[in-house]
Amino acid sequence: MTIDQLIDDVIAREGGYTDHPADRGGPTRWGITQAVARAHGFAGDMRVFPRDEAAAIYRRVYWQKPRFAVIAKRAPALAAELFDTGVNMGPAVGVRFLQRALNALNRNARDFPDMKVDGAIGPVTLAALDAFLALRGACGEAVLLKAVEAQQGERYIALAERRPANEAFLYGWLANRIG
Template identity: 70%
Template sequence: MSIHTLIDDLIDREGDYVDHPADRGGATRWGITTAVARANGYHGAIRTLPRAVAAAIYESVYWRQPGLDRIATRAPALAAELFDTGVNMGTATAILFLQRALNALNRGQSDYPDLALDAAIGARTLAALDAFLARRGGAGEGVLVKAVDALQGERYLSLAERRPANEAFLYGWLAGRIA
């Protein structure tokens, strides 16, 4: 699946303009907050953010900058999951989920060394991913996707437990973001 298809699907899920009173991120359009739009050069009203501008932000900030394009050449389903997780929780969190999963799945470092949890897709993270996929074959990618989903689900539950206002979003998070 291409990044453009992923972005189109994401924008369709996120919807048009939303300003939910319990959302600490404030008003969004196409899932882009005012703060993210401003940080990326858009200065109009968030209510009128063009879809094409949102798509460009998603590709730049949530796909290319964190290096998910490099993950996609190795494991496209994993890259798609990390993209969606990164949009909702931040790219650093998504990459930390991947690094934690790779560390837990390296069989006591017999397949590859543990990674520093640095939230960066660098040479060591890519080497660990390559080693994991070589060792586990085609099923390995699916296992990594499940691990990221599990960490994401736990985080959603924790967010709702810590801040009851987040319960307004929990069902949608679990239904729409966890495979």
């Protein structure tokens, strides 16, 4: 799947304009909050925020900047999940999920060293991913994807537990963001 397809899928899932009273993000269009749109130069009403500007933000902020394209060359399904997680929770959160999973799956550092869970894809994270995939192959990507999604699901439930207003979104998060 290409980044263009991933962006189209996110935009289709996020839909058009919303301003749900329980959503701390406030006015949102195409899944881009008003704050993010403003940070990238859009000053208008979010009801008319252009789709192409949303797509450009997704590509730049949620794909290129966190280096998910580099992950996609190694593990495309994992990169797609990290992109979607990044859109919903912030790119660094998805990367931390990946780093935690790799640390937990390295058999007590026998397969590759533990890494600092810093939310950034750098040479250490890439080396660990390469070592894991070399050892575990195609099945390894599927297991790593499950480990990332498990952490994502736990985070959604914790968000709903900490802030009851988030229960309005929990079903959709679990139905549309995991698996």
